[in-house]
Amino acid sequence: MRCPSCKQDMLAVEFKDVEVDYCPSCGGCWLDRGELELLIGNTAIPFPAKTKGRRLCPHCRKKMYTGPLSTTEIEVDVCPQHGLWLDQGELQAVIQSGGPTAETSTLAAYCKEVFGK
Ligand SMILES: [Zn+2]
Numbered sequence: 001m002r003c004p005s006c007k008q009d010m011l012a013v014e015f016k017d018v019e020v021d022y023c024p025s026c027g028g029c030w031l032d033r034g035e036l037e038l039l040i041g042n043t044a045i046p047f048p049a050k051t052k053g054r055r056l057c058p059h060c061r062k063k064m065y066t067g068p069l070s071t072t073e074i075e076v077d078v079c080p081q082h083g084l085w086l087d088q089g090e091l092q093a094v095i096q097s098g099g100p101t102a103e104t105s106t107l108a109a110y111c112k113e114v115f116g117k
């Protein structure tokens with residue numbers, strides 16, 4: 001799968017049975033629909049406001065919507081059918097915003113190891 005940001009091939013990284021597509025070139029990552037909820041253990045993450053962004057969904061090549069995720073300040077790109085794109089550092093930020101539980105700290109540490117910073 002190609003990175004929606006810099007068009008390089010992404011790598012699949014597995015964590016807790018969730019496969020995350022990571023771009024080693026720009027440091028962003030793609031989560032398929034429902035994967036973020038699995039990762040942070042939250043089943044109700046609202047989609048951001050429906051403003052069309054510039055990036056294309058790596059699955060259907062349609063323009064993704066952009067906006068802040070849930071109650072956070074983190075801007076994400078979302079395809080309502082396929083999933084969401086997070087720029088470098090945003091996955092960690094989202095995970096941390098889920099609360100400092102043992103689970104999210106482990107995950108944050110893991111991300112730091114895999115994705116750098
Ligand atoms: Zn990239």
Ligand SMILES: [Zn+2]
Pocket residue numbers: 057058059060061062079080081082083
């Ligand atoms: Zn799509």
